[in-house]
Amino acid sequence: MTVTIEDIARHIGVHPSTVSRAMNGSPRVSESRRQQVLAAAESLGYRANIMSRGLLGKRTDTFGIIAPKLDDLHAISLINAQEAFFREMGCVTILTITNCEEQAELKAIDNLISRAVDGLVMNYVSMYASVKAKLIECAQRIPIVRIGGNSQGVLDEVDVDFNKWSCAVVNHLIEYGHRRIAMIVDSIDYEDGEGHNTKLAGYRKSLSLHNIEYNPALVFSVHYLHQNIKHLMQQIMSLKERPTAIFAYSDDLAGGLIKALTTAGYKVPEDVSVVGFNDDWFADRLAVSLTTCRLPANEIGRGAAELLIRRRKNRTLPPVRRMYECQVVIRDSTARHSDTAG
Amino acid sequence: MTVTIEDIARHIGVHPSTVSRAMNGSPRVSESRRQQVLAAAESLGYRANIMSRGLLGKRTDTFGIIAPKLDDLHAISLINAQEAFFREMGCVTILTITNCEEQAELKAIDNLISRAVDGLVMNYVSMYASVKAKLIECAQRIPIVRIGGNSQGVLDEVDVDFNKWSCAVVNHLIEYGHRRIAMIVDSIDYEDGEGHNTKLAGYRKSLSLHNIEYNPALVFSVHYLHQNIKHLMQQIMSLKERPTAIFAYSDDLAGGLIKALTTAGYKVPEDVSVVGFNDDWFADRLAVSLTTCRLPANEIGRGAAELLIRRRKNRTLPPVRRMYECQVVIRDSTARHSDTAG
DNA sequence: CTGTTAGCGCGTTCAG
DNA sequence: CTGAACGCGCTAACAG
DSSP states (O other), X not given: OOOOHHHHHHHHTSOHHHHHHHHTTOSSSOHHHHHHHHHHHHHHTOOOXXXXXXXXXXXXXXXXXXXXXXXXXXXXXXXXXXXXXXXHTTOXXXXXXXXXXXXXXXXXXXXXXXXXXXXEEEESOBOOHHHHHHXXXXXXXXOEEEESOOOSSSSEEEEEOHHHHHHHHHHHHHHTTOOOEEEEEESSOBSOTTOTTSHHHHHHHHHHHTTOOOOGGGEEEEXXXXXXXXXXXXXXXXXXXXXXXXXXXXXXXXXXXXXHHHHTTOOTTTTXXXXXXXXXXXXXXXXXXXXXXXXXXXXHHHHHHHHHHHHHHOTTSOOOEEEEOOEEEOOTTOOOGGGSOO | OOOOHHHHHHHHTSOHHHHHXXXXXXXXXXXXXXXXXXXXXXXXXXXXOHHHHHHTTXXXXXXXXXXXXXXXXXXXHHHHHHHHHXXXXXXXXXXXXXXXXXXXXXXXXXXXXXXXXXXXXXESOBOOHHHHHXXXXXXXXXXEEEESOXXXXXXXEEEXXXXXXXXXXXXXXXXXXXXXXXXXXXXXXXXXXXXXXXXXXXXXXXXXXXXXXXXXXXXXXXXXXXXXXXXXXXXXXXXXXXXXXXXXXXXXXXXXXXXXXXXXXOOTTTTOEEEOSBOOTTTTTBSSOOXXXXXXXXXXXXXXXXXXXXXXXXXXXOOOEEEEOOEEEOOTTOOOGGGSOO
């Protein structure tokens, strides 16, 4: 059934270990033997059993990707870029989705390790301290790269300064004359329990820079899995002090919000400006093209995968932390407050 | 480093095989021993090495997903549904993307098998005979489910009648008074070399039903990877006999097309009607909400995964072929031809 | 009920 | 340059 190293050894009348050496490019095999072995392997349709390789602690050319979800374009872009890079390197990807659940994340890490992956990339892990600790512990066994998080130089990391870019987005709104700006945050905010590098922090920073008082009543927390956008929209628009602009933590959410708003008879941006985050590919195709902040998702994902491969080669490199820049993209979903009826 | 079955055996002073039995729920272990073993495993942080399990030909609780691409929402929906189902069953997913390349597909199958997956699902494989043959061969070793393809009762399959639903979409256009209808087909059409179950076949069928002559000059073949939508749009709109409606094989493409059309100054649907296929979630949020055909992507993906798990349980079941129904969804991107300037 | 032995496929010692 | 033997972690058959 399965053709093994032994089959091909028998086929050409040598010992299995000779075959093994030939396949692995050992110098202690005559070139003619090697060719003979390779030919036989080819003709018999031999394919190395990765299980046994893994059992021996050798490379499996398998990488693990842990991601929070698979129903948002930004997460998908990252996975896409990572998978593509691994594939280009001749490697295979094991994908694990965790829904940001602590137990799922912990289990995923163990699981991947027990599958002898050559390394793993953790995409926007949630902020659980247990997960962070486990990652740091496991990083001694296998290469680990994390996206979104700050371990202070312990882990290889790739990140974006959400604080800075979120601030930039809100700056844009304020420059447009808005002062009552609602914000929708993800109830599971990533990493950094102290909240330094979060979109909310950037929002507050921008307000503070412009001497606008922070009003918690304007901040809405949403769990991405259970978001009822229509209800959220109603909550926001029925505030006594109705905001003139809304900053949604993702384009996905912003798109849904615009849809809900227009369905309810509001006009964007005339009645209310809306900004998103990510610049997912549909952002400029929406009914109202979206003002947002462009994250270089492809570069980020690829960068993470690259870092992993690099560390697989050399385990002794000092940890690196690579930051990516973003860009505010102004489109039709925001307008000057003076221009509006507001 | 790694805690093995032997560590826990030594820890409580029994033989490793006893530990193995306890873990696997063998009846030939005293309940007290089992509890003792389980407790020790827990406390030592034991996690079964899946490599060795695989080497023994046992279940690995790992499933392979082979998919053509990861940058189109429909493909992603399928993967999402499959991964979620496998995860619910306590299993892990190995994802392989092939870009519809023959060698990549063949290699992916071998690769997954050498990783001892418990089964694999092939999403919309391309039509290469070699791949089909290999799938049929491998189906004797491990459970395989295919989406989109017809092996005449040899493989487990899940599919949609593209011919039928594509015809329904074109019927809608014709009922709206269109007679010059362009079609954009995927240059890599899935499976079925004879072209029975393709969107193009449905298009031709509808024309034929309405006594409209088929005009090959109205059919444009696009490779999803290299699509230059603007150029394609220009090609179509500069035809001497300009079509009054365009049927694009996917919502993704239709969205891009609408964007290109409006950018170039054309109005949709006034100047030209556009329909897509799939009803991806953004279809009703586009600048012009999209008339399309809704595929139950989630049910399809889940159904495939379910079938796989089912077959893992019982290898002797006769192959099944499960078809899913679609639904034409009429929105704003199509208008009656008599209503337009024509 | 539990210990012993053998072996899954491969890579890496050691001998020759 | 090549063959023989051992072991990765685990399960299954066979003893006791």
